[in-house]
Amino acid sequence: MNIQTQIRRTAAEEALLEACAVRADGLPGDARVREKRARAVELLKRGLPNRKVEIWHYTDLRRLLSAVPAFDPTAHATPREPLLAGAAVLPVLNGVAGKAPVPAGVTATSLAERLADGSEAALLEPADAHDTVAAVNAALAGDGLALDIAAGAVVEQPIELQNVHAGGQAHTRFAVRAGAGARATIVERQTGEGQALVSSVSHLEVGEGADVAWLIVQEQPAETTHLGQINVRIGKDAKLTLFVMNTGGKLVRQELRLVAEGEGSKFRLRGVNLLSGETHCDVTMVLDHAAPATVSTEIIRNVVTGRAEGAFQGQIRVARDAQKTDAKMACNTLLLSDEGSFSAKPELEIFADDVACGHGATVTEIEGDHLFYLMARGIPEKTARGLLVKAFVAEVIEELEHEPAIEALEARLDAWFAEHG
Amino acid sequence: MPAVQETIEQVRKIDVDQYKYGFETLIESDKAPKGLNEDIIRLISAKKGEPEWMLEWRLNAYRRWLTMDEPTWARVSYPKIDFQDIHYYAAPKSQSGPKSLDEVDPELLRTYEKLGIPLKEQEILAGVRTAGEPSTVDGAGEGDNIYQSGRVAVDAVFDSVSVVTTFKKELAKAGVIFCSISEAIREHPELVRKYLGSVVPPTDNFYATLNSAVFTDGSFVFVPRGVRCPMELSTYFRINEKNTGQFERTLIIAEEGAYVSYLEGCTAPQRDENQLHAAVVELIALDDAEIKYSTVQNWYPGDTEGRGGIYNFVTKRGDCRGRNSKISWTQVETGSAITWKYPSCLLRGDNSRGEFYSIAVSNGHQQIDSGTKMIHLGKNTSSRIISKGISAGKSNNTYRGQVSAHRKATNARNFTQCDSLLIGNECGAHTVPYIEAKNATAKFEHEATTSKISEDQLFYVMQRGIPEEEAIALIVNGFVKDVIQELPMEFAVEAQKLIGISLEGSVG
Numbered sequence: 001m002n003i004q005t006q007i008r009r010t011a012a013e014e015a016l017l018e019a020c021a022v023r024a025d026g027l028p029g030d031a032r033v034r035e036k037r038a039r040a041v042e043l044l045k046r047g048l049p050n051r052k053v054e055i056w057h058y059t060d061l062r063r064l065l066s067a068v069p070a071f072d073p074t075a076h077a078t079p080r081e082p083l084l085a086g087a088a089v090l091p092v093l094n095g096v097a098g099k100a101p102v103p104a105g106v107t108a109t110s111l112a113e114r115l116a117d118g119s120e121a122a123l124l125e126p127a128d129a130h131d132t133v134a135a136v137n138a139a140l141a142g143d144g145l146a147l148d149i150a151a152g153a154v155v156e157q158p159i160e161l162q163n164v165h166a167g168g169q170a171h172t173r174f175a176v177r178a179g180a181g182a183r184a185t186i187v188e189r190q191t192g193e194g195q196a197l198v199s200s201v202s203h204l205e206v207g208e209g210a211d212v213a214w215l216i217v218q219e220q221p222a223e224t225t226h227l228g229q230i231n232v233r234i235g236k237d238a239k240l241t242l243f244v245m246n247t248g249g250k251l252v253r254q255e256l257r258l259v260a261e262g263e264g265s266k267f268r269l270r271g272v273n274l275l276s277g278e279t280h281c282d283v284t285m286v287l288d289h290a291a292p293a294t295v296s297t298e299i300i301r302n303v304v305t306g307r308a309e310g311a312f313q314g315q316i317r318v319a320r321d322a323q324k325t326d327a328k329m330a331c332n333t334l335l336l337s338d339e340g341s342f343s344a345k346p347e348l349e350i351f352a353d354d355v356a357c358g359h360g361a362t363v364t365e366i367e368g369d370h371l372f373y374l375m376a377r378g379i380p381e382k383t384a385r386g387l388l389v390k391a392f393v394a395e396v397i398e399e400l401e402h403e404p405a406i407e408a409l410e411a412r413l414d415a416w417f418a419e420h421g
Numbered sequence: 422m423p424a425v426q427e428t429i430e431q432v433r434k435i436d437v438d439q440y441k442y443g444f445e446t447l448i449e450s451d452k453a454p455k456g457l458n459e460d461i462i463r464l465i466s467a468k469k470g471e472p473e474w475m476l477e478w479r480l481n482a483y484r485r486w487l488t489m490d491e492p493t494w495a496r497v498s499y500p501k502i503d504f505q506d507i508h509y510y511a512a513p514k515s516q517s518g519p520k521s522l523d524e525v526d527p528e529l530l531r532t533y534e535k536l537g538i539p540l541k542e543q544e545i546l547a548g549v550r551t552a553g554e555p556s557t558v559d560g561a562g563e564g565d566n567i568y569q570s571g572r573v574a575v576d577a578v579f580d581s582v583s584v585v586t587t588f589k590k591e592l593a594k595a596g597v598i599f600c601s602i603s604e605a606i607r608e609h610p611e612l613v614r615k616y617l618g619s620v621v622p623p624t625d626n627f628y629a630t631l632n633s634a635v636f637t638d639g640s641f642v643f644v645p646r647g648v649r650c651p652m653e654l655s656t657y658f659r660i661n662e663k664n665t666g667q668f669e670r671t672l673i674i675a676e677e678g679a680y681v682s683y684l685e686g687c688t689a690p691q692r693d694e695n696q697l698h699a700a701v702v703e704l705i706a707l708d709d710a711e712i713k714y715s716t717v718q719n720w721y722p723g724d725t726e727g728r729g730g731i732y733n734f735v736t737k738r739g740d741c742r743g744r745n746s747k748i749s750w751t752q753v754e755t756g757s758a759i760t761w762k763y764p765s766c767l768l769r770g771d772n773s774r775g776e777f778y779s780i781a782v783s784n785g786h787q788q789i790d791s792g793t794k795m796i797h798l799g800k801n802t803s804s805r806i807i808s809k810g811i812s813a814g815k816s817n818n819t820y821r822g823q824v825s826a827h828r829k830a831t832n833a834r835n836f837t838q839c840d841s842l843l844i845g846n847e848c849g850a851h852t853v854p855y856i857e858a859k860n861a862t863a864k865f866e867h868e869a870t871t872s873k874i875s876e877d878q879l880f881y882v883m884q885r886g887i888p889e890e891e892a893i894a895l896i897v898n899g900f901v902k903d904v905i906q907e908l909p910m911e912f913a914v915e916a917q918k919l920i921g922i923s924l925e926g927s928v929g
Contacts (some may be wrong), residue, residue, distance in 0.1 A: 351843075353843035360867060
């Protein structure tokens with residue numbers, strides 16, 4: 001191995017470290033926070049991961065992250081209409097949290113405050129040496145939001161965490177704690193305009209018996225690099241539905257790191273990746289079944305057009321004493337372009353002997369029989385194809401038990417097909 | 422569902438402490454000094470009487486190897502191997518290369534007899550020796566008697582040399598060349614030179630490169646155009662000497678329209694030290710040719726404490742070079758302390774087909790990281806992967822497989838099914854498939870579930886009065902047939918016993 005090439009930094013790596021150096025003094029935080037930041041920077045100094053790092057196998061960040069724009073102090077981001085009508089919008093504009101009213105039972109605090117007093121310092125610890133998304137964010141994020149949902153609170157009004165950028169760099173952190181028995185629907189909206197490097201790391205704790213639906217809607221412009229991560233702990237008998245929709249971005253890495261740590265917890269992941277143009281989109285999930293009798297199902301549907309590259313890595317780990325785990329994962333892809341590509345790596349790592357785990361993965365084009373069926377009924381081929389592709393994706397959206405969310409997401413779907421279908 | 426009792430017992434019977442081939446042959450051997458350097462490579466090459474180009478090839482590989490790092494991505498862990506603490510060449514003193522049967526050291530013949538490998542072709546031909554009953558896996562029979570029931574040509578490799586190859590004359594009549602690779606390098610250099618390293622280049626990976634530098638023996642098969650090889654071919658690998666590594670190199674070429682079925686078996690003595698077996702196998706199928714390659718891997722797996730056992734780090738790859746060619750890999754893996762191997766198919770020719778059938782059983786402290794690669798390059802290529810992993814004891818069993826369709830691989834098709842089963846709560850079963858499509862007409866399906874035994878099937882059988890457990894066994898057996906049917910007939914019976922193991926309670 002040529003050691004030289006490993007040490008020589010790319011322009012993007014240099015720019016990233018440069019940004020860290022420039023930002024370091026202006027970021028809020030006590031000694032503990034500063035120490036975490038310094039460690040994150042140390043990690044970044046070792047360079048960005050390449051495809052030899054297993055968890056980055058399909059996203060060679062070192063190669064793909066070709067440029068890192070500088071912070072743009074003049075960038076002025078404006079809040080958007082919420083995805084779900086009537087939602088409480090909590091904006092974070094270019095990495096700075098705004099103030100907005102929150103529903104009863106919920107307390108919102110700017111994360112800058114909690115970093116300043118060090119109370120959230122622990123969040124800034126990357127999971128391991130390859131947790132680059134967390135490291136970038138820890139080194140550069142100065143604000144975001146902390147939400148506390150009171151135990152037993154039933155929050156009917158959806159909450160939208162709206163992370164909007166207007167170019168340059170934007171780094172945001174969210175920390176949400178749902179108390180025991182709480183219920184809430186949270187939308188994590190990732191959008192903006194212009195060329196940018198965005199990192200957004202969320203933490204979610206689902207308390208005992210709580211029931212949370214979390215929707216990540218990533219619709220970044222085609223010039224934006226989006227590094228997203230959500231870290232979740234699901235408590236005893238708690239329930240989480242996580243929905244992820246990716247429709248934009250130039251280089252997108254969305255990590256889902258989950259631990260079903262309470263006995264009897266239930267987790268459901270539904271994902272839709274609509275990839276077009278030159279997008280590189282990688283959704284990577286690591287799910288730990290750490291307690292007995294936990295149940296999870298994951299369904300990811302991908303549509304690839306143009307020269308887009310997509311990847312899904314899903315790792316389900318079942319700990320030795322997580323007996324009676326029931327985990328099922330499926331990743332289905334419609335590859336509609338000869339210039340596009342999709343890679344899937346659905347992994348199982350099982351140490352308990354009384355479990356039911358399975359995964360399936362398919363990559364296909366549209367079923368000829370289905371097309372024939374529709375065309376035989378006088379539907380033109382283009383329309384028929386459109387219908388089939390849409391149905392393939394809509395199936396997953398329709399599983400959400402939230403009518404306004406289904407409508408809003410299907411509207412997004414229609415808009416995407418109108419443009420790229 | 423946890424494993425059923427019957428399965429547990431079956432697996433117990435092949436547990437590491439039940440290893441039957443752990444004896445040692447006391448025979449004087451001629452060894453190269455320990456360590457690896459250019460002189461050792463020159464010595465191996467000289468011992469084999471190789472031409473200059475072969476030595477150069479080896480030396481180039483060695484120089485390349487010095488610049489390479491040992492791979493660490495597999496889910497296996499072992500103390501660092503000291504590559505200077507191994508003898509790279511060991512041969513029975515009485516034997517520096519294959520001889521006629523009468524000249525072979527009787528001690529060696531006895532060894533093979535003990536292992537159940539018939540080297541006395543006349544006896545079998547004349548019917549003096551009655552075809553043995555296929556032994557059961559746990560049976561008291563001596564060795565894998567699969568060889569005894571039919572006419573199988575055998576190349577017997579003992580440490581670093583091939584001691585004898587049977588039925589050579591008869592095969593030659595059909596135009597088939599079957600001999601040790603060392604002999605092929607001397608006798609058929611034009612063929613070896615043309616094909617050696619053309620599937621697994623000397624720079625392929627750390628262990629393949631090491632093998633290219635120091636390989637000692639293995640088999641060479643050449644089946645000319647239009648010939649269907651008249652009998653099963655087989656190589657039996659035996660490691661005997663202490664502190665040695667075995668570096669097997671096998672090369673099989675099936676010309677246009679040819680067919681060959683080849684079977685390899687492997688065993689080693691019981692020792693507390695770990696021994697390295699780093700093999701490279703290359704298969705080449707030209708237009709309309711078919712190669713069927715079966716492996717019964719039963720290297721010494723180490724003891725119940727995880728001491729000793731073979732490190733089996735193997736690169737096996739088949740190249741479906743011609744149109745309509747077909748390569749199938751079938752493996753039954755029960756041995757080795759560590760297995761690291763991914764028999765693969767490069768589906769280069771249009772309409773070519775690759776198949777991989779595997780049953781891997783791990784026990785004790787065994788670690789298996791095995792699977793396959795199906796690389797779809799030509800048009801209308803198809804592949805099929807059926808893999809069953811069973812882990813017991815403190816073992817870890819990983820299926821790692823890659824299926825990829827390149828831009829021009831129009832209409833590539835793959836079906837993958839891998840199931841695993843855990844017995845006890847100290848072992849692990851893992852599945853790591855890589856599915857990569859770059860062509861819109863590709864159709865890949867990967868499945869790793871218990872769903873093959875559907876409620877409907879179970880209900881169908883049970884409503885005919887068959888108890889649930891039996892019903893499941895019946896369905897599973899029907900399903901496992903996919904793998905068993907791919908084996909040469911003599912061997913299928915043996916494997917059937919082994920895989921009489923029910924897969925009830927299997928997890929993805």
